[in-house]
Amino acid sequence: MATTENGPGALEPRPAPPKEQRFSLNAIQELEEIASHYPERKAACLPALWIAQREYGGYLTPAAIQEVADRLGMSYAEVEGVATFYTMYNLRPRGRHHLEVCTCLTCAVMGAYDVVHELERALGIEVGGTTRDGEFTLSEVECLDYCGAATVVQVGDRYFTHVTADNVLNLIEELRQSEEYTPVKLADAIVKLHLPGSSQTGGGSRTGEQIRNNELY
């Protein structure tokens, strides 16, 4: 994956980005609750970044990284190191729906690349790109652990299964109609997992009912 944020390009150090405080009162309470689970505040870095990803509109700006570092007492560089390590943290704006098409073995056999090509054609973008209207971002991802229902497309916190080149345009239409901003919804779902009262954990088993209803978690 070609990244340009810190890669080749600018040659001079940049001035420090302006600071912001965008965590809502509710977000601060969530963060404090999560931090209280650990002996050190630093340990809450990953959930704190999810909170930031939600509060900053689906991706982590430099200001978001600074706010997380300030709230946890970490250095900016360390938090940026974490945020750039994990691919699920977005460092650039994504579309309102991030289409992540599994192209791993089973899905590939079941026509995942036909889905990808159909999406590229219909949306007028290439893999990795975002539509001009900011509605869709298209990515290829590795195995989503849902091979029995190939081809799988993950959008935010939802899995769509049995997708084919023929029915994928319906999925696009369905997403266009929805009013959700799925990267934010995904971040929120993950934050909720860290809070008490959530009966689910990330890797929990799913019932056949849930699978049929296309429910993640």
Add this chain to the structure above:
Amino acid sequence: MSQFRLTQTPPSLNPPSDRMVRVKINGIEVEVPNGENIIESAKRVGVDIPYFCYHPRLSRGEAANCRMCLVDVYMPRKNPDGTETLAKMPKPQTACTLPAAQGMVIETESEQVVRDRKGILEFLLINHPLDCPICDRGGECPLQNNTIFYGPPTSRYIEEKRHFPKAYPLSEYVVFDRERCIHCARCTRFADDISGDAQLAFLKRGADMEVGTFAQTAYRSKFSGNVIELCPVGALLSRTYRFKARPWDLHTQKSICSRCSNGCNVKFDYRLEQLLRVNARVNEEVNEEWTCDRGKFGHDYVSAPDRLKTPLLKRDGEFVPISWTEALDRIVEQLRQAGSNVGGIGGQRCTNEDNFVFQKLFREVLGSNHIDSRLGRYQGPVNRPLFERFGYHGMGNRIADLENMKTLFVFGSELVDEQPIIFLRVRKAWRFKGASVVNAVTRVEEETTKVADFAEVNLIYRPGTEMALLLALAHVILHEKLLPKNASTSALAQRVGDWTPARAAAETGVAAEDIVRAAHLLVNGPMAILVGRAITEHPEFEALVEVLGDLVVATGNQGNLNIPGTECNTQGAMDMGVLPDVGPGYRPIDPPGMNTHRMLEAAASGQLPVLWIVGAKLVENYHDADLARRALENCPFVIVNELRLTETARMADLVLPAASVAEKDGTYTSCERRVQRIHKAFDISPDIKPDWLIFTEVAAMLGGTPYFSPRDILRDIAATVPMYAGISFRSLGDAGIRWEYPAGDA
């Protein structure tokens, strides 16, 4: 306030213990402490284990991410029949994380290890550009060296390597070549563990991983130069030294840093009379192996193009170059006319030998006691605040002792600027040894590392309210009865009065509960106090030191009050008697001469015919700059020894080109009273003379006994100054000698 707070590092999980174990390395049996890293044990028997990421001074010294130090390990195993056999660990282990255990057998040259090292190096070189011909590190590069001795002769990698811009300016002094980086994490660990800036981190992962700063901002650190020396490849390079020389063309001379009073041991690397770079020399007692950026990059003045290279005489307001013969004749003529009515100022940046001859010229040849090295606001009797009470001047503790304190009280000092290497010790005490730090300052700078980042309590007070703050701390200690019953608190009790924390809070602007918290920490001994410029330049300096003295006495920390000097030889100039009221070795002089301020006043009113200023930037730095200016204007004959035409030198009548630290032999005495040797590296011009030579030539022309060399002078110093008895160039060695006051002197 700081935005982040690095945590203290718990002691290593497997610290070497006192118990000794026997291990066998390549067939050599050796006894080592239980749990010692095998990499260190191998050094004991002269077995070379190559490594990149391991560094004994960095925590997580066991980074084990370069994988270069793989060794085969066998452990003894008991069989059912009671016999013992050696069992080989199935895979090679990293020696830097391998704790020594009884009976362990290590093989560093087995067939498998040799093959594995080749493989590791082949991997490390996959993305390394191999641009050694244009790399500053070429010739002194661990990656080059290890490849020669352990690497594969060829690479099988024919794909495209990673590409990044070649010289990314990481900080003011450091450029970064990401292509060359092998991800050893030494620089990132240095930034966390030692300097405390924590601005360097690994970004991204896998094949995309790179060292970087947050959002590509500049790496701001007062210690950034150290990462250049730590880097085991040519990824982090000096901006000033880049492309200046090849390492094998450099000459090296041992020296002492001249930029502050801490006395860091350094090496001057030079070529063709140009000082090209300054690297640290190891001295466990002083700087360990670190330097600050001021010391590492602040010696450019030595080879500056505007160095004075001939004496300059002012004629009709213009400087004209003259010969040394003429200059010396002029000086002698003026001194003869003036008799004993001459003044000498300066010497804090000269060697002990320069200073000794300086005061000897004034006292014995000219018969004047008007000589003073001090430029600060306090110019009272030198013995008054500290010596008369505790029997020492300056620092009571050794720098290395500071790391063993439980509590450190930094008072009125921007420590990282004023005493950078003491700052690193204080930070080490906090980070690795669990000390708590109380920091009292007037303001806290943003951005770079500072004591406030890790201090347990920060007392940020209004300037001028130091006394109120101090008395309130004492008030809490006394009224909450924090001290044991037998503590000698009477002196302190008399002073505190009704300075309750609440009253002091209103006066100083510090929250009352912070004062209480700080007071509770201060009684947790051993406690040492470090005093900075805000106190030494305070109008009530003596009174503050009295109270601080009472505080250390009451808390049972006699000798732990430290007032480090400012310049590289502030301490030595005082030891040599460049003071109006005492001679060499602090022998009282009667009658005392005029101090700096009174000399300037006398000169300003035209009563001092000759003023000799030695490396002192009076106009620039004296607290009463206007007085300094009037003094230089109204004094009929001002002589200035300087390296460059400073503002002060511009106002002189005669400017003499003096030798810098790199151009003379001699000794400096650091703030902890460590006498250390500087070695002459080169001559910039035949017409530049060391200060001692100027003084001794003038003295000889006036009938004094000449000295022939710094060695000659030091012999006289050792005979005259009791504290320097037994000190000679030979006895100083590389680490220097910290002198103690003769017993019973206090």
